[in-house]
Amino acid sequence: MSRSPDRFPRSTPDLRTRGVALITVLSLVVIVCLILVAFVAAMRIERTASYSYGQSISAEQIGQGGLRRIIAELQYEMGKDAAPLLDYPRKPVYTNVTATNIMPQYVGTNADMPNLIKISTTTPPYTGALSSGQLIATKVNTSITAQNGRFVGTNRWNLPELGRFPGTNSTPNWILMTRSGVTDGSSGGFGTTGNTLNNASPGNTNFVIGRFAYAIYDTGGLLDITQAGYPSSLPPSDIQQIKGLLPGTSLSDTNLAIDVQKLTAWRNAASRSGYVQYVTNFLATNSGQTVYPGDNTFLSRQDLIKAAKDAVAGLTTNALPNLTTFSRDRNAPSWGPMFNATDLGGTNSASYAYRNNAGISTSSPFTAVNRNPNRLLPGVRYGSAYTITDYNSTGAAYTYQVQPGDAVVQRRFPLARLAWVGPNGPTGASVTAIRACFGLSWGPSADPNLPGVNVWKYEELTAKSTIKTLDQVASEGRAPNFFELLQAAILRGSLGVNGNAGVTSGTTYNMSIHQSFPAFQILRMGAAAIDQADADSFPTVIEYQQSGSPWQACGVESLPGIISVTPVLGVPNSSPQTEGETSATAAVYLSFNLWNPHRTTPASIPELRIRVRGSVGVYNMHGDPAILTSTLGSKSEPGFSADLDEAIELSVAARTGFTTPSTLMVSDLQGTKPISTTPSDFDKGEWVEALPLGASLTTNIATLRLHDFPYKLGLNSAITTDRYQSTKVALGYDSVSPFNAVMEFRAPSGSWIPYQFATGMNNNLTWFNSLGGNFYIVSANARTDGKYYANFIAYLGGAYPAGWTTNASSGAVYHSVANDPWGTPAGTGIVYLTYNNTWDRSLMYASNDPRSTRLNTWMFTRSGPLSISATQKMILWSSTNIATLFEKGFGGDSNYVQLKPTVFGTSYFPAQLARNNYGSDTAISSTSNTVTRTGSGSDTSYTDNDGLRRTADSGLFGDANATTGNPFERTLDKPVILNRPFRSVGEIGYVFRDNPWRTADFFSSKSADSALLDIFTVQDSTERVVSGRVNLNTRNANVLKALFTETMIDPVTNTTLSATEAATLAATITQFTSTNRIVNKSDLANVVSPFLSPTTGSTLSTNFTSLDNQNLKLRREAFVRALTDTTQTRTWNLMIDIIAQAGRYGPAANTLDKFIVESERRYWLHVAIDRFTGEVLDQKLEAVTE
Known part of the structure; x- marks a missing residue:
């Protein structure tokens, strides 16, 4: 019977069993083969990944090793001309800092990139009298293609947006890294044997394992965009409160390409509604390195660049060459005397060789009793370890540790503390804080004429009734107080000038003995500073013991x-x-x-x-x-x-x-x-x-x-x-x-x-x-x-x-x-x-400046053609009475002046002390110190103890007549009392210094007060390192213009610098720093101001818009007030752009460009280095993603 077509054939059981086993075996074989193939593939992938990872680690190590070597090279550069002071070996102090080496040496730069300082190139990164740099590059430029096709073109080097390299010839060259260090490849050669660059034998230390190239930018000359700028809706009165700080910088200039409203809306999302309080209470106390809750900031330069490219915060890429996110400064002064008196035509006495003596305290010509107060400040150091207790501007105590070799001036002194010294005792601070920061106590006067009356009393005196010097302070293990800092900053030869110099007895001597004591003058100046900064009109009176007698140094308020x-x-x-x-x-x-x-x-x-x-x-x-x-x-x-x-x-x-x-x-x-x-x-x-x-x-x-x-x-x-x-x-x-x-x-x-x-x-x-x-x-x-x-x-x-x-x-x-x-x-x-004594012609005992206690009292007979209508007003120099004999004001020879300070010549015209310029229109910059000692003359002037004739406040008017430069009559020429806290250290220029018609000098080449600009601050930070300051040697005129714009030039008329005036000043100063360097903020007075117009009087410089803006001290110093707290010179703020490649030269390599690149890393290192100690103050590393 045949099968039914819908049935499967009947299987034989034995055959079925054998078939299943065969299939199973074959499947297992396939699986095992697949596993073996997968294993081999995985091993190959892992091997490749491991190799790549290993090479990336190598590139990272090469990059970071290269950065460490670059920083070390920068530190070595600081000692290229003279060895540092090594009395404390682990704490060097470079005492050779001058205008020629205050900044890193420029190497490989080009005219198109003002921010660029160095690139890796075939020349040493620095050269000096003692040493030259060793970080020398090969002749292979980074734009040259490597063996495996890698190169670094200008587009990649332009990534920091700090300028654009004009061509490949201006970009960095490669430095080779071998097993033993760096080389320029000029020795070693190539070959498969010996100490060649491409012999990989384990014992060959010359084998190249990588290479790197770098570009170094000066970002210290840029605006720190995390702080700069204020909301455009801020009222002018609020702007002036913060104008002395970086947040008060105007960013409205179209060259900066910044929408300041969008910037502040994004950056100051939470703080802009109370911007002044944010600046004065938050930024000023935390060094500017903490973000206000709810605000935004730029975390890195890449973050800033992305924001600019994405049009975030109102920024554009055109703004980037002027901006940074990293700025640091050592919050301590670096001043040291910059000149000897003889440099400016003064006396040849060794005591007044200020620059030469900057490193000594008690050595000749000084003694343990008569110490040198004017030292290089970083060089005055603690000899032991101490825990220093100091106080912030609220009066709260804080401590810090110092070690042997640390500078005694660890922090700039915040001027906000002046508010503690009130008219009725301590205000806002404890008696302990005031004693520590001012050396003052509040208690009963020792003057028998003030029984039971409380006054401020200065307690920190030596046995010789002098204010202690900084080295004496260091030995006591504490921070210096306000008056000790004043003494350290003001050149000793400008203090204690006695109008009866050389007279040791008699009436005139007795009337002027107080003039000879520098302590009295310093205390008066300090009291006057307190009075400038307080809101009341109660003069500050400071009592101290002078040789056992209670002397009182009175401040100056706007009082008759x-x-x-x-x-x-x-x-x-x-x-x-x-x-x-x-x-x-x-x-x-x-x-x-x-x-x-x-x-x-x-x-x-x-x-x-x-x-x-x-x-x-x-x-x-x-x-x-x-x-x-x-x-x-x-x-x-x-x-x-x-x-x-x-x-x-x-x-x-x-x-x-x-x-x-x-x-x-x-x-x-x-x-x-x-x-x-x-x-x-x-x-x-x-x-x-x-x-x-x-x-x-x-x-x-x-x-x-x-x-x-x-x-x-x-x-x-x-x-x-x-x-x-x-x-x-x-x-x-x-x-x-x-x-x-x-x-x-x-x-x-x-x-x-x-x-x-x-x-x-x-x-x-x-x-x-x-x-x-x-x-x-x-x-x-x-x-x-x-x-x-x-x-x-x-x-x-x-x-x-x-x-x-x-x-x-x-x-x-x-x-x-x-x-x-x-x-x-x-x-x-x-x-x-010839005498009519009915009061018009009566003998009078007069002073030329009611504020001054020196060179002041004289006896005068009003006689001759002197206008009798002037009797009631008694204006010493009237524009309506400038006839012959009195064209320089009241005075004359012994027929008119019966008594005068003995330092003056036969003729005495005391009103001329308001100028003290000997009629010269170059007094601001001249080394002439001519005065009339004997014989007749129409100019009355004097020199300080160091032989320098220092110009008084109206001295820039030259030999002009009585209508200008005349504080006796013209309102503009009169001094100002602020009656508010200082908004800039430059406002100390308003402080009377107890010389007739002289306030603190921040405008002339012979200024003895310019160091005050470096010692004090209006910031309240307690930190060693602060942020938000621009290097004065910036090459960016746009940056200086932003700092200048809307600066107050006259606090009475509320006149400010226009954008045009700001641009002119900025261009001139950057022109100056292109061939010179500013060593210290004090140079703003001694060097930059004279440069702006070495001739004054009726000659108008293009840097000023009017003679009054040029010649009025108050207005001329406006640029100093704008720059003092927004700038610095001590700290190198650099961005190092390094590209590091791990790799090797193959066995067949025969030229330096045949390098095989195996991996690469790029970093931007922002670093701040103290120029005076070489210490790395702070650093921030960015791994660059391209």
Whole structure:
């Protein structure tokens, strides 16, 4: 029967079993084969991956090793000209830093890339007197194709967006890395045997294992975009509060190609609503290295580049060459004296060889008692390990460790601390913090004239009453205080100039002994700085023990001070002496001129009063002995000596008045009008309204009236030997009771405290002592019998009696007589007197600057063609009175000036001290120090102790007339009191330095104060390293322009630098730094400012838009204020772009370009290196993804 077609054939069981086994075996074979194939493939892949990974590790090691070698080479470069100071071997200090080596040496750069500093090339990376760099490249440029086709072209090198290489010839060359280090391939050669570059034998140390190339950029000269710029909606008043810091930089310039509104909206997403507080309270205290909660930032340069390419945060790629995300600075000064006095024409004394002495403390010419205060600051170091306790700007304590060899100035001093020194004791900080940071304590004065009155007292003095030097501070294991830093920064030869130099005894010496002590001047300057920064108008008074006596250094607020004291004597014209009278009585007054020389007056001023203290002697040979029972003077003439202590308060209006020198009037006094009484007691004085005084019969003059002076005259007082007899008035006649007129303020405690003296300071050795003047009030008239008798020529309250004539132009008073016994020939002529003592021509004791305690008090007789209308104002230099003899202001020879500081020549014109330029229009830059010591001359100037004639605040006006550069009359030339915290260290330029008309000098080549720019800061960070500062040697004019734009040039008129003015200054300064280098921020004053216009006066530099902007110190220093806290010179901020390749030369290689590349790594290393120590302060590595 046949099979059914729908059925499978029936299988045989044995056959079926054998078939299954065969299939199973075959399947297992296939599986095993597949496993073997997969294993072999995996092994080959793993081998390739492992090799690739190994080679990548090699490239990474080569790259990082290359970076370490590059940094080491940069550190070696710092000692290329002179070895560092190695008294602490592990902490070198480079003392050879100059303009030629403050920056890394430029190698392989090109004109198209201002940010580029070095590339790897065939020349040494640096050359110097002691050494040259060893990191020399091969002749193989990175653009040359390797054996296996790899090369690095300009596009890849341009990736950092810091400039564009103009061609392949300008790109870096390869440096070879062998087993033993780097080589340029010039030795070793090629071959399969020996120490060749391509012999892979294990023992061959010359075998090349890779290569690298690099480009180094100066990113320190760029704007740190993580901080720079502010919201465009910020009001101008807010902008000025932060203008001294990098966040106050204007990014509005189209050359920067930044939309600042979008930038701040993205970056300051959370902080922009309170941007000023963010800057002053957050950024300023954390070094700018912490991101505010809710804000955004750029984490790396690649992040910044991506944002610019994606148009994020308002950035464009055109902005990138001006921007960085990494900026660091050592938060400590690097200043050292930059010149010797002789370099600028000063004295050859070894004591003033500042630069030469920068490394010594007590070695000759100094001693352990007379130490050198002006040292290279990084070189003054701790000798032991200490834990230093310091205080932040809130007064909170923090500590840090120092080791032997660490600099004693570890942090710049934050000026915000000045707010702690309040008018009524500590403010915002503990007594411990204030003692540590200022050396001050608040307690009862030791001055017997201020019993129980609390003042600030300086406690950190040496046994010789000097402020301690930094090396003395180091030995005590603490941080230096404010006044110790002032002393370290201000050149010693500019301090303690005494107007009576060389005089060691006598009246003039006693009146000026305080001038010789630098400690007094430094404390005064420090007090003035505190007063600039506080909001109140209470002068800061600092007491210290000078040789056992409590001396007080007073600060300077915008308050009136005494500018002159004028004695007035005369007989009331209502009762003139007539022929036949035998007696008369003269009134004796003291009148006062006051002046507030500042441009602005604050609305709130403390109560003020004028106080007159001490003895006044009045005597004359015709004094009535019946009443004047005492005899005074060398001729024992009848007279009296009054011992005064009289005070009277100023009215509310008067406290803000006296904006020009003016006589104290009755309306200036507080309370009821004083009655015109005569003191009955010889030792008393009465504040009264004087009789009408002067030719113009000025009324309402407030004077201190002394006891009347009775005369015995007439027929019994014949004169036979002189035309006239003088009445003597001696201030401080009794040496036990010297005389002074003092301005006092009522402190918050209610106590009256002196703040300004007509002469000297609180120690009465510096007061008027037996300082006398002759008042010619008695003359000779012919009697009817042909004889002569004594008569008055000084009348008060009206015109002269009949027969007397006043010359309106000269002021001379004369009386015609028929038989003048002294005429030539005898019996002819007139009695002619050149002095009119009715107040217009009275002798006066004057000062040229009411703020100054030095070179100040002088005795002057107003005579000759001097305008009598100037009496009430007593402007020393008036533009309306510039006739011959007085074109340089009041003064002259001994006919006009009876007493002056001995350092001046025969002629003395004190108003010229407002310039102190000897009439030169190159005083800002000249090495001339000419002054008139002897003989006549129309210019009055002086040199400091180091022989340098330093220009005063108005000295850039050259020999201009009295209409400009004249603080006595022109408002623009007057000094400014800020009454607010400093916004830039450059604003210390407003601080008075206790020389007539001189504030801290940040504008001239001879500046002795410029180091202050480096020692202080307006940032409050407690960190060693801070961010957000631009290197002053930047080649990017756009960066400087951004820093300058909208900088305040005049805080009174609120005038700012325009974008055009900013661009001009930026271009000029970058032109300067293209051929020179700025070593320290102090160079802004000593070097850059003179460069901007070496000639001033009527010659206008193209760097300024007006003569006032050029010549007014306040305006000229605007560029310094803009740069001081936004810049630095100490730290090298570099970005190293390195491309590293692992690989080898094959056995057949015979030239250096036959390198076989096996792997590659690229890094951008941002590094900050301290130029003065070589320390790497910070670094940040980016692995570059291309």
